[in-house]
Amino acid sequence: MTQPIAPAPSTPLSGPQKGLHKLGLLRPIDLALHLPLRYEDETRIVKLRDVRDGELAQIEGVVTSCEVRVRGQRQLLVTIDDGSETCLLRFFSFYPSQQKALAVGQRIRARGEIKGGFGGLQMMHPSFKAASGPLPSALTPVYPTVAALPQAYLRRAVLGGLERADLAETIAADSLPAGQAALSWNLRQALTFLHLPTPDMALATLQDPNHPAWQRLKFEELLAQQLSQLQAKRERARLRSPQLPVRRHAPDTALPLHEQLLAALPFRLTAAQRRVSEEIMRDLARSVPMHRLLQGDVGSGKTVVAALAAAICMDAGHQCALMAPTEILAEQHFRKLIAWLEPLGVKTAWLTGGQKAKERRETLALIASGEAMLVVGTHAVIQDKVVFKNLALAIIDEQHRFGVAQRLALRGKLTDVEMEPHLLMMTATPIPRTLAMSYYADLDVSTIDELPPGRTPIVTKVVGEARRDEVIARISAQLAQGRQVYWVCPLIEESEALDLRNATETHAQLSEALQGAGAAALQIGLLHSRMPVAEKKAVMALFTSGAMGVLVSTTVIEVGVDVPNATLMVIEHAERFGLSQLHQLRGRVGRGASASACVLLYSTGEAPRLGETARERLKAMVETSDGFEIARRDLEIRGPGEFLGARQSGAALLRFADLVADGVLLEQARRLAPPMLDQHPELAAQHIARWLGGKAQYLKA
């Protein structure tokens, strides 16, 4: 009989140690870089006689009464007398130990906001301690922490870390940008300044973002990010990929696939589509893996560019994979690519998570034998079991919707093969320049900056919930003209707290309202994220075929769906959507030649009016339909942390620098990174390790 192996004995972590782990404070340098959130002034005692109403003050006195009042809300009432005046301290929650520390006769120091008034001076829930020993001579740092980790413990740990951390220079003095007085401070000086303020140090100085201490920290952080991305780029440049030169038509041979595709398209490529295609072709012809982001507004025609790249890859005799974040999206691509490429003799395989075992086995065999030249699917494409014969190009649509972990898995998968495939990522949410320079510094970017001709601009209107009936009337008018309509709802389930009308209810309401309007022959469909995939597909097929007039849906249609006959988009509770999301949704209409409209239906609920940022978002939607301008405003409204949070699965990686405010430092870090990596490679490595530790891989994802 085999005994289960006993787990290795391990000392359980104490509460505070768990707290340190939770905050990622593992190495001395992590602790040293854990900076105060704010500072408290405990250096002075104010006499009660001199305090002002609302002042944040520290007082010192003797407790003259201490009692628990049980009538009404239970509370601890403590009076202290500092010889000039008395003050009442009020606690609504308290431990017996605190009550003991506040016993009559104790001399204490209390810090809090003073409230003056009828009943005399008061403090609610002040922090307090026994008045023993001299006053601290400098401001007291307060660190960001978690519940299990008391300030005092954390402070000792941080200061200990500061002493132990290796703070030897990682940036060679001769490589620092010249004439930057702010960077004259080194890291040790900067950290000591912020952790251990001197007695004369004013709060404003400690918090001044232009102070040399902060400039140094921000610069170092930005530099670490630049170095790590540059390193990733150089590592990639050492890898090898199959060369995929564009095959030109030779006499007596069949027309190459990409030429056949161009000839078969019902339209001519725009100049922008031609330009980005050439950029991609140049990359594909090289033996270094392509790592390119193709950005273009919704409807700018990225799919055909992807199809061309795929055709060039297949012309060279290699397989190509195309991935989308959802099955619906993947299916859209599949349809379009089939329609374009199958008539030209390309064998395509379809791979998702929900396939039957037998079907899946057959598909995997087709991919392994190389018979299927084009593989389309969800992230199922990168699962372990999938073996390609000769994959040379992977195309990922809406790459930011894949989680960081999935992108890392993809990297891992792709490097399995001897040769690295070329990578083309596509996004409809353009990246503002500062972000492209930092977070995406190791990507090459191609931009489609023009829409196909003949599009009529979408008219966007903001309409209050009270005018819902008018909106419904507008829908019947569109239906009467043979047009189709999207109606998007934010949530599937009614949440009492948010009072969101759910898609099901809206669907029922529209079905009833439109019945009388002579639209009975047309179906009104419902699509939401909880539906089984097969049902979703059936609904999408009906809408795509035109048999369904109105599609009520949650945001599953957010990206990629292409039905040119749809001319009206209604977004319910538009105030709850993010700006980029609204823009994506709006991009579902205006895809054909006829005029399209987008109605942003908002509801203020109980509130008298819309919140500030919600109003800004809706205003931006009305004022512009340019995706780049939208992205710029979105960044402005939300700030880079949140903007990135949404796209980077929560991995906001800059702690100190602000990409918008610290543009100058970012430029300097960008210029310094290449020579530093060349001339001081060991310093560069040390610098990356110090700042990024285990996070470096996420920057490369």
Ligand code: ADP
């Ligand atoms: P997106 O960039 O949002 O993925 P699509 O590739 O879905 O855009 O293209 C949007 C629509 O425009 C599709 O119906 C596509 O066939 C059409 N289209 C693409 N390029 C052109 C072009 N050069 N001229 C006319 N229509 C085009």
Ligand code: MG
């Ligand atoms: Mg698309």
